[in-house]
Amino acid sequence: MNGIHDMGGMEGMGPLEIEKNEPVFHHDWEKRVMGMFPTTFAAGGYNLDEFRHAIERMGALEYLDSSYYEHWLHAFETVLVANGLISADELSTGKADPNAEKIEPALAPEAVPKIVSHGASARIDIDAKPKFKEGDMVIVKNINPSGHTRLPRYVRDKLGCIDKDHGVFVFPDSSAHGKGEKPQHCYSVYFSAQEVWGAGASANDSIFVDLWDDYLVSARDDD
């Protein structure tokens, strides 16, 4: 979706605010929100793409006016209800439905070191055929889906070059909407700064964006 989150190249967002000796967290509630991520993820609350899409669906004003961990909080409140782990009534009253089945937490404190050091790769171990190889010239599709996509606006319809094939990964546009993993190759794609931003950009500079097969077409006339 063409949401406020897709901000590469926008102007008017104000100056950088760089804090010296910044603490890891600024408020105690941020710590709890951070810790809710691995714990509710382990409980099967959502996949990463659903989580990101919940943030993207925030109102633009609210998104800009709130912090990173408020975005996360919004995502938990949205996606845990949407996926049925909690009900809207439970969220608004703050009380568990006495008739609901009580479960055991999926992530025990003792398992935290293991989860932290293993994570959950989105790489998929299958032998899918890549559409492109390193050095291929590609054009990014000009698509404007209303759902989740990881194709930023600023490279749509631009000419790029496949720099590296990273292998096969979950396709977020599908995974965010319960339509399966649709595994496909994901590449690092090179764009010259001038291709993206025009002749005013530095002739020396470049941008690399990770893009999936479904976002790309060949730039060769005979394809």
Place this chain on the structure above:
Amino acid sequence: MSDTHDHAHPHNRKLTDPELRVKALETLLTEKGIIDPAAIDALVDTYENKVGPRNGAQVVAKAWSDPDYKQRLLEDGTAAISELGYSGIQGEDMVVLENTDEVHNVIVCTLCSCYPWPTLGLPPVWYKAAPYRSRVVKDPRGVLKEFGTKLPKEVEVRVWDSTAELRYMVLPKRPEGTASMSEEELAELVTRDSMIGVTEALSPS
């Protein structure tokens, strides 16, 4: 609830102070048995005290000291970083980018705030905020200047937008005058910002 937040929420709930919302949600999730708050305590302790940019600094210092390790690191970042034990959440698939006299790399996530947690820790606020995410892809040299980093025109600036599940970190240039330094001493010169690519590593002088 403050007056300023007293407006309609997209889901017909009233926005309240995040502190209250977090407390309510954590209580509910705990009551339902979905989460164990002690696991949250353990996660917070991990990212406040154990996982942070000192991990990445070890990786960089080793790469500066050991050419074979550096080669492995640039060829397969995930495997070489896991040799030092810094793998895991948000670092499952790592790519390391080498800064040289000709090329300067800088990382961003324009769409959210993807960042290599196991080596760099949780991201600073400026990395997650709109000014950096919007500007660094279009005006990287201007953004770097705000961090005090001025690059010659002939250096190629490469901006890496973390739009997929690859996580990037920069291998900064080894500073001049460090030939006799140990790995431990070198690690002291490696800052978080130099591994994001907005600054260079510290000079020993």
